[in-house]
Amino acid sequence: xxxxxxxxxxxxxxxxxxxxxxxxxxxxxxxxxxxxxxxxxxxxxxxxxxxxxxxxxxxxxxxxxxxxxxxxxxxxxxxxxxxxxxxxxxxxxxxxxxxxxxxxxxxxxxxxxxxxxxxxxxxxxxxxxxxxxxxxxxxxxxxxxxxxxxxxxxxxxxxxxxxxxxxxxxxxxxxxxxxxxxxxxxxxxxxxxxxxxxxxxxxxxxxxxxxxxxxxxxxxxxxxxxxxxxxxxxxxxxxxxxxxxxxxxxxxxxxxxxxxxxxxxxxxxxxxxxxxxxxxxxxxxxxxxxxxxxxxxxxxxxxxxxxxxxxxxxxxxxxxxxxxxxxxxxxxxxxxxxxxxxxxxxxxxxxxxxxxxxxxxxxxxxxxxxxxxxxxxxxxxxxxxxxxxxxxxxxxxxxxxxxxxxxx
Amino acid sequence: xxxxxxxxxxxxxxxxxxxxxxxxxxxxxxxxxxxxxxxxxxxxxxxxxxxxxxxxxxxxxxxxxxxxxxxxxxxxxxxxxxxxxxxxxxxxxxxxx
Numbered sequence: 223x224x225x226x227x228x229x230x231x232x233x234x235x236x237x238x239x240x241x242x243x244x245x246x247x248x249x250x251x252x253x254x255x256x257x258x259x260x261x262x263x264x265x266x267x268x269x270x271x272x273x274x275x276x277x278x279x280x281x282x283x284x285x286x287x288x289x290x291x292x293x294x295x296x297x298x299x300x301x302x303x304x305x306x307x308x309x310x311x312x313x314x315x316x317x318x319x320x321x322x323x324x325x326x327x328x329x330x331x332x333x334x335x336x337x338x339x340x341x342x343x344x345x346x347x348x349x350x351x352x353x354x355x356x357x358x359x360x361x362x363x364x365x366x367x368x369x370x371x372x373x374x375x376x377x378x379x380x381x382x383x384x385x386x387x388x389x390x391x392x393x394x395x396x397x398x399x400x401x402x403x404x405x406x407x408x409x410x411x412x413x414x415x416x417x418x419x420x421x422x423x424x425x426x427x428x429x430x431x432x433x434x435x436x437x438x439x440x441x442x443x444x445x446x447x448x449x450x451x452x453x454x455x456x457x458x459x460x461x462x463x464x465x466x467x468x469x470x471x472x473x474x475x476x477x478x479x480x481x482x483x484x485x486x487x488x489x490x491x492x493x494x495x496x497x498x499x500x501x502x503x504x505x506x507x508x509x510x511x512x513x514x515x516x517x518x519x520x521x522x523x524x525x526x527x528x529x530x531x532x533x534x535x536x537x538x539x540x541x542x543x544x545x546x547x548x549x550x551x552x553x554x555x556x557x558x559x560x561x562x563x564x565x566x567x568x569x570x571x572x573x574x575x576x577x578x579x580x581x582x583x584x585x586x587x588x589x590x591x592x593x594x595x596x597x598x599x600x601x602x603x604x605x606x607x608x609x610x611x612x613x614x615x616x617x618x619x620x621x622x623x624x625x626x627x628x629x630x
Numbered sequence: 631x632x633x634x635x636x637x638x639x640x641x642x643x644x645x646x647x648x649x650x651x652x653x654x655x656x657x658x659x660x661x662x663x664x665x666x667x668x669x670x671x672x673x674x675x676x677x678x679x680x681x682x683x684x685x686x687x688x689x690x691x692x693x694x695x696x697x698x699x700x701x702x703x704x705x706x707x708x709x710x711x712x713x714x715x716x717x718x719x720x721x722x723x724x725x726x727x
Contacts, residue, residue: 241668242669242684242691243668243684243691243709244668244686245691294631298673299669299671299682302671595676595677596676596677597676597677598675598676599676601676
């Protein structure tokens, strides 16, 4: 039987900012992007008591909590701490999957006895995080990732909980399915239409019924209802040097002001395409599909995707494809957020071009990447991006210390 | 925080294990004592790694950075919103030993 531990930082960005600035401690704060038009990325627990939640617009959050203090997030602090946290995790076990910037799974099956058992391992890890970084973490432990996540979710904040395999049945019996990691609102709604309102009902539902409604996912849903999850940990070292678990590479940004004209959106799309392309090139990856994400002023968000003839990590191919998508989209409202994602990730093909043209472009991109790596991002950039003030959004929760990232 | 981004002269101790601790610094003709380092982290500008410190003199919060390549310090930002009631006492450090 495995023992999986989830370390989940409590209100991570907000806790770091409160630790940095003593004036913010004990106060309701909301961490936002730099544009002050962006949404609440993380709210402190003091703000959550007023109903402030991640993803809320600043106006909504202020309406609920007028004394809310807005703090512009600092990505460097968060990535530094996430990287340092990984070192702490590795002192407890070599099998670590940093799942997101503030969550990591640790397989402590073979090492927990060195620290006095699973609970004592969790206690020590919590204490070490508090001592080194001054922030609290909730620790969930279980026989698999699903139950470790559930143990963490029901013990937040600053909690420590172990769910034994034998406890899973009684604990899950009356739990709504959407409380389980991996079952979203849409799936839960579909389950409700089938008369399945609890994990207990899901576990005892006929396999054929679930299969007919959800296809191959039906079996998995039933297993989740029983608290069974055989998903292995993707220890980070396995992913380095190859596509591994990377499914997409993307960036998005909240615009300084809403835009309706496509020509005004072009340089933002070029900037995002360059970020996506350079990150893919840095990791030796290419993608076969470009996705353009748009969010209207009303917060309605949608995406359109287009396949490419050949896998690429060329900034201009990504840009042109994203612009083609934009040209074929009828905009209903001004746009407040744009995102570009490269999907269908595979290892870059290093075969030489037959007629040389692509080699020149690859050479240009390589030189650009080298200069930007040495002197900082956008040291050498496309003329169309010139004159725009750099606009650095808040970091994606999917950020991890090593490798390309699974998604944005 | 208000962005400053000015070079400053800093007295600092360089301890074992590469731990850097600013002790006081001169800015605009004033010597500012460092009461507490509330947080420390690193950031990369291209290939350069900068050591960043969030520090307090008891009433004001400052953000300092040290560039080991050029052996230079910069005052990055200042925040005067450090209330009397929230004066620092014993803060945790980002990379304690």
